Amino acid sequence: MKKWCEIRVCYSESFRRRQDWRDTYRLKREGLLPILDKYKIDYFLTLDEPDFVLFRVEIDEAILGQITADLKEYISKGSSFSEIQTADWSPEADARARILSAKQRALQMGVVFREGLPSGGWKILGMNQANRQWQGGPDDLERKVAEFSRFMARVNGQFTRAYLKEIETDVDDPWMLSVFTHLLLDSISIWQNLEKQARAFPFI
Numbered sequence: 001m002k003k004w005c006e007i008r009v010c011y012s013e014s015f016r017r018r019q020d021w022r023d024t025y026r027l028k029r030e031g032l033l034p035i036l037d038k039y040k041i042d043y044f045l046t047l048d049e050p051d052f053v054l055f056r057v058e059i060d061e062a063i064l065g066q067i068t069a070d071l072k073e074y075i076s077k078g079s080s081f082s083e084i085q086t087a088d089w090s091p092e093a094d095a096r097a098r099i100l101s102a103k104q105r106a107l108q109m110g111v112v113f114r115e116g117l118p119s120g121g122w123k124i125l126g127m128n129q130a131n132r133q134w135q136g137g138p139d140d141l142e143r144k145v146a147e148f149s150r151f152m153a154r155v156n157g158q159f160t161r162a163y164l165k166e167i168e169t170d171v172d173d174p175w176m177l178s179v180f181t182h183l184l185l186d187s188i189s190i191w192q193n194l195e196k197q198a199r200a201f202p203f204i
Helices: 013-018 022-038 061-075 091-108 141-166 174-187 192-200
Strands: 002-011 044-048 052-060 081-088 121-128 133-139
Touching (some): 002 061, 022 044, 022 052, 022 141, 044 141, 061 081, 091 121, 091 141, 121 141, 133 141, 174 192
Antiparallel strands (some): 044 052
16 A cells, blocks of 8 residues: 655765755756656655755555665765655645644734634735735635645646656756746646735745
């Protein structure tokens, strides 16, 4: 039976000193992609964290040891990564925690909830142009958890896989990254006004 597992590839002291983030891109392109193909992994999520690169994969737990062994072999060829750690992960639990903790941070950063802080889900309604304050309101928590968890578990990795296969080196041009973001949002009919608001609202 498949389950979600989290694999952490920890940065070495050498990497922390020089912080060459091209190494994390190479890790994903040269280390992760072959593993996805080798073990026929359909669903995954990878993120750069302050202390490690995360690989979250939906797999038969019996092959976790083989995957970590392959990653250990890859990182042994360089000096940017030091060790592999593993943990369990739940897309639904992660999504719920992110939504609820972001609600508290939104309140702290000055988002105005005119009907009071919702007990469950929340959303940004827009910006009051008169005072430039973001306005918040209630939303369906369970629907939001389902959308967020499906995006992490079923959508994000499909884009990552295609991007890593097609783009040989990391892109460091802010203009081009801005265009990529626009094209992705436009492709799913996120129209201009909503895109502008999404870009303007801070990551919390």
